[in-house]
Amino acid sequence: MSRVFGMLKGKDPLYIFGVIVLVVLLLGAIIGPTLRTAAVHPSGQPSFTSIYDPVGTPHLDPGGKYILGTDEQGRDVLARLAAGARVSIMVGLIVEAIALSVGILVGVLGVFAPKWISMILMRFTDGMFAFPDILLAVLIIGTIKPRKEWGLLGSLFPVIVALSITAWPSIARLVKGQIATLKDREFVVGAKASGASTFYLVTRHILPQLIGLLLAVSMIDIAGTILAESTLSFLGIGVQPPEPSWGSMINSARQDMSSHPVALVWPCLTLSLTIFALNFVGDGLRSHFDPKSTK
Amino acid sequence: MRLVKAILLRLLFGALSLLFISFVTFVAGEFAPGDPATILGGEKASLATIQQIRHNLGLDMPWPSRYVRFLDHALHGDFGVSYYSTHEPVRDILARTIPLTLKMATEAIILASAIGILFGAIAAIYQRKFADKSILTLSTLGVTTPNFVLVPILVYIFCLRMDRLPITWTNPLVAPEIFYFILPVTILSARPAALITRLTRASMIDTLDQEFIRTAVAKGVPRGRLLIRHALRNAILPVITTIGTSFGFLLTGSFVLERAFLMPGLGSTVIEAIQQIDMPVVQAGVLVTGAMFIFLNLLVDILLPILDPRIRESQV
Numbered sequence: 001m002s003r004v005f006g007m008l009k010g011k012d013p014l015y016i017f018g019v020i021v022l023v024v025l026l027l028g029a030i031i032g033p034t035l036r037t038a039a040v041h042p043s044g045q046p047s048f049t050s051i052y053d054p055v056g057t058p059h060l061d062p063g064g065k066y067i068l069g070t071d072e073q074g075r076d077v078l079a080r081l082a083a084g085a086r087v088s089i090m091v092g093l094i095v096e097a098i099a100l101s102v103g104i105l106v107g108v109l110g111v112f113a114p115k116w117i118s119m120i121l122m123r124f125t126d127g128m129f130a131f132p133d134i135l136l137a138v139l140i141i142g143t144i145k146p147r148k149e150w151g152l153l154g155s156l157f158p159v160i161v162a163l164s165i166t167a168w169p170s171i172a173r174l175v176k177g178q179i180a181t182l183k184d185r186e187f188v189v190g191a192k193a194s195g196a197s198t199f200y201l202v203t204r205h206i207l208p209q210l211i212g213l214l215l216a217v218s219m220i221d222i223a224g225t226i227l228a229e230s231t232l233s234f235l236g237i238g239v240q241p242p243e244p245s246w247g248s249m250i251n252s253a254r255q256d257m258s259s260h261p262v263a264l265v266w267p268c269l270t271l272s273l274t275i276f277a278l279n280f281v282g283d284g285l286r287s288h289f290d291p292k293s294t295k
Numbered sequence: 296m297r298l299v300k301a302i303l304l305r306l307l308f309g310a311l312s313l314l315f316i317s318f319v320t321f322v323a324g325e326f327a328p329g330d331p332a333t334i335l336g337g338e339k340a341s342l343a344t345i346q347q348i349r350h351n352l353g354l355d356m357p358w359p360s361r362y363v364r365f366l367d368h369a370l371h372g373d374f375g376v377s378y379y380s381t382h383e384p385v386r387d388i389l390a391r392t393i394p395l396t397l398k399m400a401t402e403a404i405i406l407a408s409a410i411g412i413l414f415g416a417i418a419a420i421y422q423r424k425f426a427d428k429s430i431l432t433l434s435t436l437g438v439t440t441p442n443f444v445l446v447p448i449l450v451y452i453f454c455l456r457m458d459r460l461p462i463t464w465t466n467p468l469v470a471p472e473i474f475y476f477i478l479p480v481t482i483l484s485a486r487p488a489a490l491i492t493r494l495t496r497a498s499m500i501d502t503l504d505q506e507f508i509r510t511a512v513a514k515g516v517p518r519g520r521l522l523i524r525h526a527l528r529n530a531i532l533p534v535i536t537t538i539g540t541s542f543g544f545l546l547t548g549s550f551v552l553e554r555a556f557l558m559p560g561l562g563s564t565v566i567e568a569i570q571q572i573d574m575p576v577v578q579a580g581v582l583v584t585g586a587m588f589i590f591l592n593l594l595v596d597i598l599l600p601i602l603d604p605r606i607r608e609s610q611v
Contacts, residue, residue: 127311127312127315130312130313130315130316130585130588130589131316131319131585131588132543132544132546132547132584132585132588133547134547134548134550135547135581135584135585135588136319136581138547138550138565138566138569138577138581139319139320139323139577139578139581140323141569142323142327142568142569142572142574142577143323143324143326143327143328144326145328223439227441230441230443231441231442231443231551234443234551234554234555235550235551235554235566236554236566236570237566237569237570247443250443250444250447251443253447254446254447254450254555257447257450257451257455258455261447261451261455264447264451268444268447268448271441271444272439272440272441272444275439275440275441276439279439
């Protein structure tokens, strides 16, 4: 534990703030829904129906049993925030994992594959940049229907597909650029001269060099993905109700803002803090792994 | 001659991007749930009617010829009819909704450029001083705060507490139109303003460091003239690219604000169309917005070497 805190010593205060926010968020997403639903459910047992169904009178003020009050349907706001965090983090991580896999693969092939393959791949990547992100996501969501039978993952399916498809090209471009310079460095040329295969070169010598940078970029990308997911949910085409999402919570709280403005504060605050924290941590990681980059 | 070649290459790339976007849009239509002929025919249509509609839409052709047909129609501004309500031609829907979205995006980019260049220049001139630090902090907030978080905050302050601005668009409008645009345009411009501020600052700091500035100082050019005529004029050129790409993103950024303020623009129309699986409207909206985005980037790429001789020289 002291080593973990030692790592934070002497770091930018914004970075430390970001790390703390993310840890709290992660804990909230993992155990929050269980704790909260147990606290508010009449039987005292954790029951996920209280994320979807009313447990009290609508629009209760913050304080008391429901800590942050209840929403327009009488559901516990804190439980829904925690469940929303679960949705956001899940979408963020899955999309980033897919985008990283595709992006790295395309980036590597863009440098090492035969000319005609790399040519097609990189032109295709360029083509993807012709689309403004949200526009492409909107188009994809228009074509894919949620798979109700797959549970939570199924209802998130269109959003995950749409955001994965919009996220990989920038990673592919980054990886390709990095590899193109790395492959002429002495240690790579040396390994190649001593008979290493291309696969060995890429997996053992080149990609490990990129882990730090990719980790930093991932943080900022995840922030972008979470923001995009909330945007789509705010628009009503992302995560579908009754599944909670910060974006749709903001949208529904907005409808009653003249009488109950406080309800808006919580989802807005959580979402903004999350985005700030991911960006701060991403910037901190980048300056840690890439000393040349200056602010 | 090199310039002409570079411009031609850019045009070719622009045309290819358009082709790519149109193909993706077409494929999306192919995968969309529901059969257009059945939807258009209505529930009571006989099999023969549906067959007839299918034939009229060209749905009985193989997909490559359908794509050529789709492209041909799109080039002539024909996107078919909406699946819902009155089967209104999509062309009319576009003509009705695009002006509002364009107006909003244009006003936002003008506002953002003015704010961004002014604050960016101030931050660069007072580098590392209080003004610079506060502008940088503000721009970080501007880049990271989501639009739809700004919406309720500003609506609460200006519409509910102060009661100075209308909350949403009404039909008919009860106040001059400009009042309905103030909040959405301001919010829409927040992010590009922050980006332009940062870029102007960086570019201006670079420029102020160059030798011709030192020469100008040594020759006794007055400070105001030095900063504006010598430094800012040079610093602003790379900023133009960002203004161009930002404008493209503003077109899609207006989706959120049109929805939030119930404005009858292209964005809110496309979102509604998605919820109703009204594919022709979605396709047309995406295609038109994408085309505008490509066109703007093209314009910037062609304009920049004409404005900046340094780029003209370095062009391939």
